[in-house]
Amino acid sequence: MTLITFGIALILLCAVLVIRTLRYTRHHGKRNRTLPADVNIDEAANRLSEAIRFETISTQSPEDFNESEFLKMHRFLEKAFPRIHEYLDKEVINNYSLLYTWKGSDPDLKPVMLTCHIDVVPVEPGTEGEWEHPPFQGAISDGYIWGRGTMDVQGGVLAIMEAVENLIESGYSPERTILLGFGHDEEIDGDKGAFTIAKVLNERGIFLEYLLDEGTPIVHNVLPELPNPVALVAVAEKGYLSLELSVSAEGGHSSVPQGLTSIAILSEAIHKLENNPVPGRINGIVKKTMEAIGPQMPFLYRIVMANLWLFRKLVKRELAQMPATKAAMSTTIATTIFESGIKENVLPTQARAIVNFRIHPNDSIESIKEHVEQTMDDPRINIREMRGSIEPSHVSDVGDSSYHTLRNTIQEVFPEVVVAPTLMVGATDARHYAGLTDNIYRFIPLRARESDLERVHGTNERLSKKNYLEMIFFYKRLILNSTTGFLNGNHSE
Numbered sequence: 447m448t449l450i451t452f453g454i455a456l457i458l459l460c461a462v463l464v465i466r467t468l469r470y471t472r473h474h475g476k477r478n479r480t481l482p483a484d485v486n487i488d489e490a491a492n493r494l495s496e497a498i499r500f501e502t503i504s505t506q507s508p509e510d511f512n513e514s515e516f517l518k519m520h521r522f523l524e525k526a527f528p529r530i531h532e533y534l535d536k537e538v539i540n541n542y543s544l545l546y547t548w549k550g551s552d553p554d555l556k557p558v559m560l561t562c563h564i565d566v567v568p569v570e571p572g573t574e575g576e577w578e579h580p581p582f583q584g585a586i587s588d589g590y591i592w593g594r595g596t597m598d599v600q601g602g603v604l605a606i607m608e609a610v611e612n613l614i615e616s617g618y619s620p621e622r623t624i625l626l627g628f629g630h631d632e633e634i635d636g637d638k639g640a641f642t643i644a645k646v647l648n649e650r651g652i653f654l655e656y657l658l659d660e661g662t663p664i665v666h667n668v669l670p671e672l673p674n675p676v677a678l679v680a681v682a683e684k685g686y687l688s689l690e691l692s693v694s695a696e697g698g699h700s701s702v703p704q705g706l707t708s709i710a711i712l713s714e715a716i717h718k719l720e721n722n723p724v725p726g727r728i729n730g731i732v733k734k735t736m737e738a739i740g741p742q743m744p745f746l747y748r749i750v751m752a753n754l755w756l757f758r759k760l761v762k763r764e765l766a767q768m769p770a771t772k773a774a775m776s777t778t779i780a781t782t783i784f785e786s787g788i789k790e791n792v793l794p795t796q797a798r799a800i801v802n803f804r805i806h807p808n809d810s811i812e813s814i815k816e817h818v819e820q821t822m823d824d825p826r827i828n829i830r831e832m833r834g835s836i837e838p839s840h841v842s843d844v845g846d847s848s849y850h851t852l853r854n855t856i857q858e859v860f861p862e863v864v865v866a867p868t869l870m871v872g873a874t875d876a877r878h879y880a881g882l883t884d885n886i887y888r889f890i891p892l893r894a895r896e897s898d899l900e901r902v903h904g905t906n907e908r909l910s911k912k913n914y915l916e917m918i919f920f921y922k923r924l925i926l927n928s929t930t931g932f933l934n935g936n937h938s939e
C-alpha cells in the first residue's frame with residue numbers, strides 16, 4: 447500500500463467512525479413531569495409503615511412459618527384499601543398468596559399482570575442492634591419509611607395497591623383486565639405461591655399481554671462516565687445448574703501412594719474447568735444494554751460503542767474485568783463444595799465437588815454439561831446433575847409494544863433516567879409465570895445508589911417517601927398507558 451492509499455484509507459476509516467458516532471443520538475432527558483397531587487403521600491407512607499409491622503418472614507425451615515402474620519396482612523390490606531376490595535375480585539391462593547382481578551370492559555384485550563411478593567427475608571440474628579430503627583417497627587423518620595420489606599418488596603405491593611385504589615377513587619375503570627398477583631414465598635423459591643397463582647391462571651386459559659414482576663431497580667452512579675441514573679429492566683433471567691463431580695481412586699497407606707490421589711485428579715479437572723469458562727459474547731441482551739446506554743456516554747466512549755464492529759474485542763475484554771458485567775455476558779462457574787479425605791495418613795478413595803453454574807441465555811443445561819465433559823476430558827470423573835436445575839428464561843423482545851409502554855412510562859415518571867434492558871442474574875417469582883406470556887419484565891421503580899443495594903436483604907432497609915410517591919405514580923401511569931395508551935392501537939387481538 448502506498449502512503450497515499452494508506453492516508454485515504456485512514457481518512458475513510460475516521461469518517462466512518464465519526465459518522466456512526468454522530469448518528470448515535472444522545473437524548474437529553476430533562477423533560478418536565480408533575481407528580482400527582484391526588485395521592486396523599488403522608489397517608490400512603492403510614493399505610494406502608496403499618497404493613498412493615500407484619501412479620502411475613504420466609505425462612506428455609508417450614509416450622510418457623512408464622513401463619514397468623516400473613517393472615518393479619520390480608521386483613522390489613524382489606525381495611526387499608528376498601529375500594530379495591532369492593533371493585534376487584536380477590537382470591538386467596540394456597541392459603542396465603544393473593545390474586546386480584548380488575549375486570550376490563552373489553553374482553554378482546556389480553557390482560558396485563560403486575561406481581562410482587564408479600565414475604566420478606568429474616569433479619570440476620572445478631573444484626574438487630576445495627577438497625578437505626580427496629581426492622582419491624584415501620585418507623586417514618588428523616589423522610590424515609592424504615593424496615594424490612596420497604597425495598598424488597600412490601601413497598602412494591604403497597605405502591606401497586608395505592609395506584610389501583612387511587613384510580614378507582616378517580617372514577618377510572620380499565621378497558622383491559624388488570625391482574626395483581628402477590629405470592630407469599632418468593633424468598634424461598636415461590637413453589638407454593640407464584641407457582642400456584644400461575645397454575646390457576648393457566649387452567650383458566652389466560653394469556654397475558656405482559657407481566658411486570660419486581661426486579662432490577664433504577665441505579666444511580668452506575669458508571670462514572672454516565673451522569674444519568676439507569677432504569678434496568680430485566681428481560682430475561684439466568685438459568686441454574688449444579689453438577690456433582692466425583693472420583694474413585696486406589697486407597698491405602700499414605701506412605702506408599704499409587705499414582706495420583708482422588709484429590710489430585712479432581713483438583714486438576716476443576717482447575718481446567720474454572721480456567722476455561724464458556725466464552726462470553728457481546729450479543730443479545732448485552733448488546734441491547736449497550737445500545738441503550740451508549741448514546742448517553744461521553745464522545746470518546748460513543749466512538750467505541752457506535753463502532754463495535756471494530757472495537758468488539760476491546761469492549762469484551764473491558765467487560766470481562768468486572769464481575770457484574772462478566773456475569774451479564776456469560777455463564778458463570780463456581781466450585782462451591784469440595785469434600786475428600788478422612789485422616790492425614792490414609793489415601794482418600796473418594797473425592798467429590800459441587801460446581802454451580804448460572805446459565806446465560808446463550809447456553810442451556812445440555813450445552814453446559816457438554817462443555818464440562820469436553821473441557822475436563824477425563825473418563826475417571828463421574829458427572830451427575832443435581833436436583834433443581836432451571837433452564838435460562840426466554841428473552842422478552844424489546845421491540846414489542848409492551849416493552850415500549852413500560853419504557854415510555856418509566857421515562858414519563860423519571861424523565862432523567864436512561865432505560866436499558868438487562869439480564870437478571872438472580873431469580874424472582876417471574877419464572878413461574880413463564881407459560882402465561884411471551885413478555886415478562888422484571889423491574890422495580892426504586893431508586894438505588896450503590897450503598898443502598900446492600901440494604902436489600904441487609905441492614906437498615908428503607909425507602910424515601912419521595913421515591914415511594916414516584917413508585918405509586920409509576921404504577922398508576924403504567925396501568926393507564928397499558929389500558930388506554932400505546933398498546934391499544936395495534937396490539938389487541
Ligand SMILES: [Zn+2]
Pocket residue numbers: 563598599632660
Ligand atoms: Zn423480592
